[in-house]
Amino acid sequence: MSGYLTGVLVVLAFNVMAAYAVYLPLAAGQLNLGIAGFMAIGAYAAAYLTNELGWSMWAAVPMGSAAAGLVGILIGIPVLRTHGIYLALATFALGQVIAAVFLNLDVVGAAAGYPVTDYAAPGVVFACAIGVVLLMALISRTRFALYLTAVKSDATVADLMGISVRGIQVAAFALGAALAGFGGAMYAHHYSFIEAQHFNVLLSVFTVLYVLFGGVQTVWGPLVGAAFFTLVPELLRASDQWRYALFALFIIIFMALRPQGLVTASLFRLFRRRSKGASA
Amino acid sequence: MSAPAPTATPAAAPALAISGLQKSFAGVRAIRDLSFSVPKGRATALIGPNGAGKTTVFNLVSGVYGVDSGSIHVNGVDVTHLPSRRRIRTGVARSFQNIRLMSHLSVLENLLVGQHVRASSLAALLTPYRLIPNHRWKREARAALAESGLEQYAEETVGALPYGVRKRIDLVRATLAGASVLMLDEPAAGLNPSETNALRDHLKALIARGLTLLVVEHDMHFVDSICENVVVLNFGEKIAEGPLSVVWRDPKVREAYIGTDEEA
Amino acid sequence: MLSQQIINGLMLGAIYMLVAVAFTLAIGVLNFLNFSLPGLFMLGGMLAFGFLKLGWPFFLAAGGALFVAALVSLLVERLAYRRMREGDAEVPLVSSLGFLVLLENLVLIRYGSDQQAFPALFADMNVRVGGLVIGIAQMVSLAISLGLVAWLSWFLRATNAGRRIRTVAENRETALLMGINIERLVPQLFVGSALLAALAGLLFAVNYQQVSPFMGEGIGFKAVAAMIIGGMGSIWGAVIGGLLIGLAEVLSISLIGADVVNITVYGLLLVILIVRPQGLIGRPPAREKL
Ligand SMILES: Nc1ncnc2c1ncn2[C@@H]1O[C@H](COP(=O)(O)OP(=O)(O)O)[C@@H](O)[C@H]1O
Numbered sequence A: 001m002s003g004y005l006t007g008v009l010v011v012l013a014f015n016v017m018a019a020y021a022v023y024l025p026l027a028a029g030q031l032n033l034g035i036a037g038f039m040a041i042g043a044y045a046a047a048y049l050t051n052e053l054g055w056s057m058w059a060a061v062p063m064g065s066a067a068a069g070l071v072g073i074l075i076g077i078p079v080l081r082t083h084g085i086y087l088a089l090a091t092f093a094l095g096q097v098i099a100a101v102f103l104n105l106d107v108v109g110a111a112a113g114y115p116v117t118d119y120a121a122p123g124v125v126f127a128c129a130i131g132v133v134l135l136m137a138l139i140s141r142t143r144f145a146l147y148l149t150a151v152k153s154d155a156t157v158a159d160l161m162g163i164s165v166r167g168i169q170v171a172a173f174a175l176g177a178a179l180a181g182f183g184g185a186m187y188a189h190h191y192s193f194i195e196a197q198h199f200n201v202l203l204s205v206f207t208v209l210y211v212l213f214g215g216v217q218t219v220w221g222p223l224v225g226a227a228f229f230t231l232v233p234e235l236l237r238a239s240d241q242w243r244y245a246l247f248a249l250f251i252i253i254f255m256a257l258r259p260q261g262l263v264t265a266s267l268f269r270l271f272r273r274r275s276k277g278a279s280a
Numbered sequence B: 001m002s003a004p005a006p007t008a009t010p011a012a013a014p015a016l017a018i019s020g021l022q023k024s025f026a027g028v029r030a031i032r033d034l035s036f037s038v039p040k041g042r043a044t045a046l047i048g049p050n051g052a053g054k055t056t057v058f059n060l061v062s063g064v065y066g067v068d069s070g071s072i073h074v075n076g077v078d079v080t081h082l083p084s085r086r087r088i089r090t091g092v093a094r095s096f097q098n099i100r101l102m103s104h105l106s107v108l109e110n111l112l113v114g115q116h117v118r119a120s121s122l123a124a125l126l127t128p129y130r131l132i133p134n135h136r137w138k139r140e141a142r143a144a145l146a147e148s149g150l151e152q153y154a155e156e157t158v159g160a161l162p163y164g165v166r167k168r169i170d171l172v173r174a175t176l177a178g179a180s181v182l183m184l185d186e187p188a189a190g191l192n193p194s195e196t197n198a199l200r201d202h203l204k205a206l207i208a209r210g211l212t213l214l215v216v217e218h219d220m221h222f223v224d225s226i227c228e229n230v231v232v233l234n235f236g237e238k239i240a241e242g243p244l245s246v247v248w249r250d251p252k253v254r255e256a257y258i259g260t261d262e263e264a
Numbered sequence C: 001m002l003s004q005q006i007i008n009g010l011m012l013g014a015i016y017m018l019v020a021v022a023f024t025l026a027i028g029v030l031n032f033l034n035f036s037l038p039g040l041f042m043l044g045g046m047l048a049f050g051f052l053k054l055g056w057p058f059f060l061a062a063g064g065a066l067f068v069a070a071l072v073s074l075l076v077e078r079l080a081y082r083r084m085r086e087g088d089a090e091v092p093l094v095s096s097l098g099f100l101v102l103l104e105n106l107v108l109i110r111y112g113s114d115q116q117a118f119p120a121l122f123a124d125m126n127v128r129v130g131g132l133v134i135g136i137a138q139m140v141s142l143a144i145s146l147g148l149v150a151w152l153s154w155f156l157r158a159t160n161a162g163r164r165i166r167t168v169a170e171n172r173e174t175a176l177l178m179g180i181n182i183e184r185l186v187p188q189l190f191v192g193s194a195l196l197a198a199l200a201g202l203l204f205a206v207n208y209q210q211v212s213p214f215m216g217e218g219i220g221f222k223a224v225a226a227m228i229i230g231g232m233g234s235i236w237g238a239v240i241g242g243l244l245i246g247l248a249e250v251l252s253i254s255l256i257g258a259d260v261v262n263i264t265v266y267g268l269l270l271v272i273l274i275v276r277p278q279g280l281i282g283r284p285p286a287r288e289k290l
């Protein structure tokens, strides 16, 4: 594999992990605009363990993920009292606060950035991304995934059916945070350097954009969205600004024409019926 | 279906006992000092003109709203201050007047949500049942659908189905919680005559199985064919109670219905 | 020194206030969190800068910038807002974020990513009042902002058009029954909020004599915070929130340091959202009816 191709695929792998971190809470109706903040927590926590405590990457990365998940639980409990736009804005504010905290935190280099001593090879990154996709595909086959949609479409009825709406919401939020933290921790160990400025609002916003572009009705939407966002501009060899401008234009037009996203549940049913019809 | 068969001894506590219930919305008294009980193993109707407070009673029993005062017992258990989420476990489930199915989910998935109380362990939550062909949950849900003659809709997305079908699926979902008391809010509204007949048979089968029904319904022929007893509400107050034929001759009931939609 | 900081905070707050009012119009009446507004703010400043560079006189450049911003806002209405009735609630929000990204990058492609100097209108004219330094430009823009908001508040309260807007905000169905032409009102509101945001961007450029493709983000996002803190959908809430954020920002820069601004401002927003989501003077959202 050429260095160029590897580089692109590594970016894809990180985008896929981020996409599922946005997707999980979104499936329960929570628009998390602060996902970059949780990536930062995972990245900095894992890097700190590797650098200062001499942990191996294999222990530090899961701990970084767990730290982000824990913050997700602690923050999710009060923040999830809000809904809809309020929740989106609360997560947005949260992302800003977290990034600003790391920007001021001297133990991890503050504004100068933080080099990381251990290194995760591209193969490890790929394996992690594939693992995340498989795990998500498995989760999407459970009652948990069903309840995410149930809570999103009618929380009152879900509650009357005996489902712990708060429990599902906090779990979705915290799992999304843990996944973001995992991606962030891997990011830190692959690029061997992190700076707080990287984990900004636009990182969160772009992730949300391509997840919605892919569609949130099925578990494959985020994968398709991340792949499209990463690979198509690469194929066009567009400059960075044109890449973002074109992608934004594309999103706007696409959302106007097909607000439910690229990959939808009914599309899947259609395929399934076709293949059943063909085999019969 | 695996509803726990309640032992319908007449001496046992009523399936549902409501006493001294009061509820106001922004100063408007929707329920006023309401008391009645629903005997086990039978169907009771809750009737009254539009706006009388019938749906509000269901909302108070299921816990959508808290009561202002009074008490609610389900199968002898005081649920008055129980969180709404816990009430279905005491054995009372409900359907909704304005169908509240999750429209993006398939029919089968909606029914699986209805099963939640019987599959609520962490292990059940994380079982990838969709990978297991013919999993018990799916089988049960399909069987319940078949009972109402709706099995052909199992894989359809709810949002695309006709009103009558959705109305009956809303009812099937309520039956899947394994509750012993079902509160049905206008189950026959909007159904065509053949669907109404199918519904009647379905409800009779549920009663035969030992379930207790509390039915809100405007179609008095339908009420007459299912329910032994009726409770009549008007302006949040109980104005009569007893067999339909007796209650219907009550001048107060006649008056409450005059000028409103008298469908009997 | 402190009173100087308070003056500076209020000046900055006036800018936040205008953008917050633009946001609050969109939220309060249309229930739409319009993230393209920071982009329109930036267009107000950047396009005026671009037109001035072409040699246009100031008022023509300003008018041109406002005009383009209004046109873009009509596009936002068409492509993002109209789709709101179908599909998920997050779609219009995301589309409007798409507009923000698009506008920023288009301007960046045209003018480059660097911060540019906006020509001074009132050559270094300051008023000194008992040791306090107040720029003429800042005074003018404070006066314009406060005047505009006061007028808007009067307009909504006392004119027929304003009453129609408030009826739509209260209840769409009632408004339809009363024969209010919502289809016509909505684009007008989009133009109105776009003009507010772009004007704020223009005033920002004049006051601080700097523009960049990303100038809308920091200001626009803090204006959202200001709107929430004051109370979504309330004009005077936006005023109070805007001034409060301006003060908090300037004071935390001078008392603690520039790096903590985001912690203070967004921390405040987070706390308000958790403790009192309806904001300081907003009303709590109504509960659904089963
Ligand atoms: N959530 C609520 N908020 C305000 N008023 C309500 C609410 N729910 C019910 N009501 C009022 O209570 C009264 C009874 O309503 P409801 O129980 O729906 O009547 P029914 O089901 O008998 O037709 C009506 O006047 C209705 O407007």
Ligand SMILES: [Mg+2]
Pocket (backbone or CB within 6 Å): B054, B055, B056, B097
């Ligand atoms: Mg009713």
